[in-house]
Amino acid sequence: FGAGDFVSLFSLFFDNLSTLLGFAGAIQGLAPGNAVAEEILYERIIPAAGLMLFLGNVYYTWQAIRMTKKFGKPYTAQPYGLNTAGGF
Secondary structure (H helix, E strand, C coil): CCCCHHHHHHHHHHHHHHHHHHHHHHHHHHHHHHHHHHHHHHHHHHHHHHHHHHHHHHHHHHHHHHHHHHHCCCCCCCCCCCHHHHCC
């Protein structure tokens, strides 16, 4: 690991965080004051998105490590995250 790896990790984290907050704001804007929509958003959508972002990035990292060991040259994990354009 190098310094660039941690910079990339934080960049990916904050990109996904800002996209997730944008989605949450859009959903709240479409249903202002709707308790059911807020419950679904905060108790199901956001926790599930967080879990899948973590698991997806772990999976791609595992693939890169496996390929590095198999072929003897460094590989980079594919960044896994929320698609801003597709979400809106």
